[in-house]
Amino acid sequence: MTDDEAIEEVTDQPRKIKLVRDVPDRLFRAVATAGGVTVLLIMLLVGTFLALKAAPALHEAGFSFFTTQAWNPDGKNFGVAAVLVGTILIALVAVAVAVPLSVATALYITEYAPRRMKKILVGIIDLMAAIPSVVYGLWGFFFLQSRLAPVSVWIAQHFGWIPIFKVKGVDSSHPVSSLTLFTSSTLIAGLVVGMMITPVITSIMREVFSQVPMGEREGALGLGATKAGVIRTVVLPFGKGGMIGGTMLGLGRALGETIAVYMIISPVFTIQPHILQSGAISVSSLIALQFAEANSFGLSALMAAGLTLFLMTLVINFAASSVVARSRSGASS
Amino acid sequence: MSVIPQQPVPRQSAPQQLPTTYLPQIDQEVAAGPQPRRQTSGVRIGDALSLVGAVLAALALAAVLSSQIAPIRGFLAFFLVTYVLFLAIYAVLVRLDESASVVVDRIVAVLVQSGAFVLVLALTSVLSYTVIRGHRAVAHSNLFTHDMTTTGPLDPLTSGGVGHAIVGTLIQISIALAITIPLGITAALFLTEVPGRFSRFVRTIVEAMTALPSIVAGLFILSSFILVLGFDKSGLAAGLAITVMMLPIMIRAADVVFRLVPSTLKEASLGLGAGQFRTVLNVVLPSARSGLTTAIILATARGIGETSPVLLTAGFTASMNTDPFKGPMVSLPLAVFEFVKSPEPTMVARGFGTAVVLMLLVLILFVAARVLGAQDVAKRARRKQRRTAVRDRVTATPSPTSPRSSDA
Numbered sequence: 091m092t093d094d095e096a097i098e099e100v101t102d103q104p105r106k107i108k109l110v111r112d113v114p115d116r117l118f119r120a121v122a123t124a125g126g127v128t129v130l131l132i133m134l135l136v137g138t139f140l141a142l143k144a145a146p147a148l149h150e151a152g153f154s155f156f157t158t159q160a161w162n163p164d165g166k167n168f169g170v171a172a173v174l175v176g177t178i179l180i181a182l183v184a185v186a187v188a189v190p191l192s193v194a195t196a197l198y199i200t201e202y203a204p205r206r207m208k209k210i211l212v213g214i215i216d217l218m219a220a221i222p223s224v225v226y227g228l229w230g231f232f233f234l235q236s237r238l239a240p241v242s243v244w245i246a247q248h249f250g251w252i253p254i255f256k257v258k259g260v261d262s263s264h265p266v267s268s269l270t271l272f273t274s275s276t277l278i279a280g281l282v283v284g285m286m287i288t289p290v291i292t293s294i295m296r297e298v299f300s301q302v303p304m305g306e307r308e309g310a311l312g313l314g315a316t317k318a319g320v321i322r323t324v325v326l327p328f329g330k331g332g333m334i335g336g337t338m339l340g341l342g343r344a345l346g347e348t349i350a351v352y353m354i355i356s357p358v359f360t361i362q363p364h365i366l367q368s369g370a371i372s373v374s375s376l377i378a379l380q381f382a383e384a385n386s387f388g389l390s391a392l393m394a395a396g397l398t399l400f401l402m403t404l405v406i407n408f409a410a411s412s413v414v415a416r417s418r419s420g421a422s423s
Numbered sequence: 424m425s426v427i428p429q430q431p432v433p434r435q436s437a438p439q440q441l442p443t444t445y446l447p448q449i450d451q452e453v454a455a456g457p458q459p460r461r462q463t464s465g466v467r468i469g470d471a472l473s474l475v476g477a478v479l480a481a482l483a484l485a486a487v488l489s490s491q492i493a494p495i496r497g498f499l500a501f502f503l504v505t506y507v508l509f510l511a512i513y514a515v516l517v518r519l520d521e522s523a524s525v526v527v528d529r530i531v532a533v534l535v536q537s538g539a540f541v542l543v544l545a546l547t548s549v550l551s552y553t554v555i556r557g558h559r560a561v562a563h564s565n566l567f568t569h570d571m572t573t574t575g576p577l578d579p580l581t582s583g584g585v586g587h588a589i590v591g592t593l594i595q596i597s598i599a600l601a602i603t604i605p606l607g608i609t610a611a612l613f614l615t616e617v618p619g620r621f622s623r624f625v626r627t628i629v630e631a632m633t634a635l636p637s638i639v640a641g642l643f644i645l646s647s648f649i650l651v652l653g654f655d656k657s658g659l660a661a662g663l664a665i666t667v668m669m670l671p672i673m674i675r676a677a678d679v680v681f682r683l684v685p686s687t688l689k690e691a692s693l694g695l696g697a698g699q700f701r702t703v704l705n706v707v708l709p710s711a712r713s714g715l716t717t718a719i720i721l722a723t724a725r726g727i728g729e730t731s732p733v734l735l736t737a738g739f740t741a742s743m744n745t746d747p748f749k750g751p752m753v754s755l756p757l758a759v760f761e762f763v764k765s766p767e768p769t770m771v772a773r774g775f776g777t778a779v780v781l782m783l784l785v786l787i788l789f790v791a792a793r794v795l796g797a798q799d800v801a802k803r804a805r806r807k808q809r810r811t812a813v814r815d816r817v818t819a820t821p822s823p824t825s826p827r828s829s830d831a
Contacts, residue, residue, distance in 0.1 A: 111698070118700035122617055125609025126625045129674065133632045136643050136667060143646055194538020202535060211539065213793070218546050220721065220789050222728025224756045225778050228763060229549045232556070232771075241500045285545055292542070316528035346636030348731035349760060374638040374731065381645065381735055389646055396639040403634040411630065 144394035147387065155394065161359050161376065163384070163391040170395050175361045176276070176371040177399065180351060181344035183280025183365060188288040188344075189337055195288075196295035197321060200302075212296070219289035227350035230282030235273050235354070238281065242272040242366045257367045274356040276365040279372075282354060283347050287340035294339065294414075298332025299325055331417015338410030342403040348374035373399040473516040481509035506537070553778050560776025567780070571741035576767040585777045587743040588758040591658060592784070594747050595737070595754055596727050598662025603669050604719060611677035616703060626678070632671040640667040641732030649736065656738035658747030661754065664732035669722050676718035680711045717796035724788045728781065730756040755781040 111119070148155060150166060158169025199211050246257045257271055302325050310320045326333075351372050357379060358369035377392050384392060485505040510530060517526045559580060560566055566584040574583025610629070614622050644664040648654055684707050692702040708715075738751025739761055753761075755777060762774030 114700040115698045118703065119617055122609055122613035125606060126613035126617070126622060128606060129610040129670065130625050130628055132667070132670065133628050136632070136635070136640070139643060139647055140639065191538050191542050194535045195542045197535045198539035202532065203539075211543070214543060214546060217786075217789055218542075220724040220728070220785050221549065222730070222756050222778075222781055222785065224728070224730045224759050225553055225782060226549060228556075228759070228775065228778055229552055231763075233548065233552045237499050241503070244500050285549070288542060316524055318528040318531035319524065321531065342634055346634075346638070348636070348638045349734075349756075353760070353763075374636055377638050377642060378731060378734060381642070386650075389642075389650070393642060393646065396636070396642050399636055400634065400639050403636060404631055407630070407634040 140393055140397050140400070143390055144397045145390075147390040147394040150387075151391075151394075159360050161380070161391075163388040168391050170373065170398055172359050172361045173371050173373050173376050173395060174398065174402075175363070176358075177345055177373045179276050179363070179365060180280045180283060180370060180372050181341055183277055184284035184287055184344040185337060185341050187281055187284030188291055188340055191284075191288050192291040192295055192336070192340075193333070195292045196299050197325070199296050200299040201317065201321060201325065212293075215289045215292050215296075219293065223286060223347060223350045224353075226282050226286050227353035230278060230285075230350060231353050234281065235278055238278055239269050239272045242275065242277060243269065246272070246366050254363055254365050256364050258364065271368050272366055274354060274368045274370070276355075276362065276367075276370040279351045279354045279370055280365070282350050283344045286347060286350065287343045290343055291336045291340040294336030295329065295333055298329040298336070302328045331414055335410045335414030335417070338406050338413065342406045342410065345372075345399060345403050345406070346374055347372075348378055351375045352378045469520070473513065477509050477513035477516055480512045481505050484508050484512075510534075550782070553775055553782065556772065557775030557777075557779040560772050561779050566773075566776050570743045572743075574741075576765050576770045578769070580769055580772060580776075583773070585755065585758050585773075585780060587740070588753045588755045588777065589780065590743065590745060591737070591752040592727060592754040592756075592781075594658050594745070594752065595662045595665060595733070596723060598659060598747060599665040599669055599726055600719075600723065602663075602666045603673050603722070607670055607673035608677055608715070610674050611681055612703065612707075614674070614678050615681040616699065616707075629671050629674050629678075633675055635668070635671070637668045637729050638731040638735070640664050641735035643667060644732065645735045655749060656736060656751050657749060658737065658744070658752035661733045661737035661752065662747065664736045665726045665729060668729060668732055669726045672725065673718065673722045676722065677711075677715060680714035680718055681707060683714065684710050713796050717792045720788050720792035720795070724785045724792075727788070728756055728785060730760055733757045734760065755784070 147163070147168075151158070151169060155169045156174075157171050158167060159172040161168045161173065195211070195215070199208055199215075203211060242257075245255055249255045250257065306324045306328070307320055310324050315323065351370075352375040355370040355372070355375060356368060357371045357375065359371060362369055362371070373395050377396055380388065380392060482505055485501060485508055488504060488508075489501055510533065513533065514526050514530055517529050521529075563580050563584075565581060567589065568586045569582070569584035570587035571583045571585075610625070614626050614629075641664045644660055644667065648660050648663060649656060654660060688706050688710060689702055692706045693699075697705065733754050734757055737754060737757060739757065740751040740753055744750050744752045759774050759777045759781065762777060763771050765771065765774075
């Protein structure tokens with residue numbers, strides 16, 4: 091009977107839940123946290139080290155770091171104006187090439203391709219993303235360059251009145267004799283980088299397009315839409331966030347690409363807005379070009395340039411992921 | 424189909440005349456006659472003809488244009504002009520007997536399909552061009568076994584090779600993987616299994632570091648490990664540079680894989696009384712295994728092909744070096760890069776051959792990732808079941824006792 095009395099005395103209260111972790115669990119959490127802390131430390135070390143090393147150069151140059159075009163750290167006359175503009179131009183050409191191709195390929199895979207073709211294409215796109223950049227560089231330098239130069243000549247002849255297509259120093263009576271003016275240009279480097287980022291963008295877009303609800307597709311078809319109508323009214327609006335996000339991720343990739351660009355361009359250190367003209371530059375190829383001869387101050391200047399590039403890609407990446415996360419289709423990616 | 428309206432036919436002799444449903448009767452003649460089946464799929468002859476016609480017209484027009492009016496040089500330019508003309512002519516042809524929305528549909532279909540085609544074409548040309556230029560070098564087996572110590576730029580392809588670069592690549596990627604795999608998986612487990620404000624912060628930082636350009640990773644190792652700590656340019660430095668580049672990629676991929684593990688599985692394990700460690704060990708890791716394998720292999724392919732961090736940290740050598748702690752050590756992409764800088768055609772051919780070797784390596788890894796990644800839990804369980812069934816049969820045959828006799 092004592093048991094019953096004891097039960098009656100208990101008032102109706104929510105039981106306190108106490109989490110007791112046993113030794114293996116606590117050990118596991120400790121090890122996992124240690125792993126996380128280590129990674130965090132490594133990442134912060136990279137960031138702070140870059141910033142510390144870049145500080146002397148940034149201090150020396152001041153704000154002129156962002157306005158000077160020349161790169162002559164020994165003469166204390168250096169800046170990233172030309173290099174940054176060159177990087178952005180190459181990346182923009184790359185995105186301009188890659189986005190239409192990616193949209194078309196992603197739409198083909200999700201909307202048009204027969205099922206077996208779909209699998210093969212997805213495999214090809216993934217394989218393309220794994221091909222080393224030096225191979226793309228070889229292709230661009232040895233294969234694409236000589237075949238693209240006549241196209242550049244043609245564009246310059248007929249669209250030379252558009253400022254970015256202008257080429258200086260062309261003998262208008264013999265445009266062909268000056269073919270070397272059209273090689274090693276921003277356009278060719280951008281095209282090659284565009285081929286490299288296309289698989290990245292395509293796979294994100296394909297992922298997003300394949301999440302379009304079947305009901306909405308069928309609704310549009312039932313209302314009499316053609317396939318193009320379904321794409322315009324259902325697929326593209328649904329995948330807008332993923333398309334923007336994928337494009338920005340590709341842009342971030344394009345900004346940081348080194349070897350393929352380095353193999354193709356012939357470096358110039360002035361702002362070069364004519365994309366067909368020989369001569370271009372990017373931050374990463376500047377680093378690859380100069381690191382061997384740089385003294386400690388020159389290295390610091392290169393660090394500063396690298397840091398600028400890193401901050402730029404960082405902003406773009408975060409913007410991309412927030413765009414993707416906010417879109418209707420981006421919850422899972 | 425013609426319908427004859429009818430008065431309701433009174434059934435039998437109905438006592439009261441209630442209004443009943445009208446039963447429309449299909450015209451007997453039409454129902455009996457053969458109705459033409461409407462085609463809902465397939466290609467109509469008119470569509471095919473307009474497509475072919477547009478191609479021919481575009482080719483002819485482009486030929487006239489390029490030869491008579493505006494000279495076009497090169498195959499690529501000619502192709503582009505032909506394509507634009509084709510689109511215009513095709514639109515006009517379709518418009519002749521279809522509505523405007525059909526024209527838009529056809530043009531979009533052509534654009535989408537040709538975009539995909541161009542992409543595949545570009546990939547094929549990247550691969551095949553490299554193979555065509557490199558096949559002469561790959562044909563000689565010394566490419567895989569020799570190094571470049573005694574080979575000058577003018578020597579034929581039968582001497583010298585990139586054995587040292589193959590070994591260097593393998594050593595460097597092994598160093599990177601030895602650090603990246605354990606650290607990356609632990610960190611990813613931390614992100615998913617120990618949620619909280621701190622792990623969110625770590626995730627943000629890791630995501631930020633995926634934006635780190637690879638050359639900046641190389642620059643970091645060059646200025647810290649080599650210049651501040653005073654180590655040589657070596658295989659170890661290159662491995663560390665690849666690690667800095669691969670680690671964020673790895674953590675992010677593993678994090679996604681772990682988050683895909685169904686929470687019902689984890690809850691079932693916890694409900695059965697397993698602790699968190701047991702759950703991770705017996706539920707999370709096994710069900711994430713194929714995804715993890717794919718993530719690791721794809722990150723490896725990426726790390727192997729990376730040139731720029733190695734360029735800054737590994738140095739360049741023509742001889743075999745198996746010691747990652749001392750002396751420069753070359754890797755495959757770096758060897759390609761250095762070979763094709765040379766103006767000598769044999770050296771360039773050697774560079775292409777090395778690129779083929781590099782691509783073969785990547786291809787092997789890629790196929791391995793596909794095969795291993797395609798295995799899901801169900802498939803693995805079935806295979807295990809089959810294996811145990813075979814083992815049972817093997818162990819059962821020598822002993823004559825049947826399972827029924829054990830009951831008695």
